[in-house]
Amino acid sequence: MSELVTNAYRNTTTDAYVSMDWEPTSPDFRVTVWDSGEGLPRPVVARADDENGRGLTLVESCSDAWGVHDYTDKDAGVTGKAVWFTLAPSPPAMGQTGQSSTRTGHRMWTAYGTPEETAP
Numbered sequence: 001m002s003e004l005v006t007n008a009y010r011n012t013t014t015d016a017y018v019s020m021d022w023e024p025t026s027p028d029f030r031v032t033v034w035d036s037g038e039g040l041p042r043p044v045v046a047r048a049d050d051e052n053g054r055g056l057t058l059v060e061s062c063s064d065a066w067g068v069h070d071y072t073d074k075d076a077g078v079t080g081k082a083v084w085f086t087l088a089p090s091p092p093a094m095g096q097t098g099q100s101s102t103r104t105g106h107r108m109w110t111a112y113g114t115p116e117e118t119a120p
Contacts (some may be wrong), residue, residue: 001033003056004055004059004085013037015036016033017034018027019074028087028088028089029086034081044056062085063085064088065088068081
């Protein structure tokens with residue numbers, strides 16, 4: 001996520017926004033970063049001595065899926081995009097029950113991704 005937020009910070013002069021959404025069905029967890037910068041990000045091939053250019057390659061290698069939504073409307077004078085990635089939890093290993101540990105007063109997630117409220 002830090003790669004997307006850093007790119008948004010570097011490529012816009014206004015605020016960037018981060019959203020993290022969990023759904024009970026696949027792909028389960030989605031992170032989206034919005035910014036008002038012009039142009040769409042695309043992966044590049046970084047040379048060994050380059051200090052930049054690896055962000056989207058890292059996002060691609062660590063996520064289940066990723067993409068970009070272009071929200072530019074030149075007629076309205078609007079620029080912007082949302083870069084997102086999804087993560088799906090691994091299925092529980094054989095013998096796992098899918099139960100979470102209990103920590104008082106915290107929202108916990110089971111191995112299956114089902115939220116459960118713990119006692120206060």
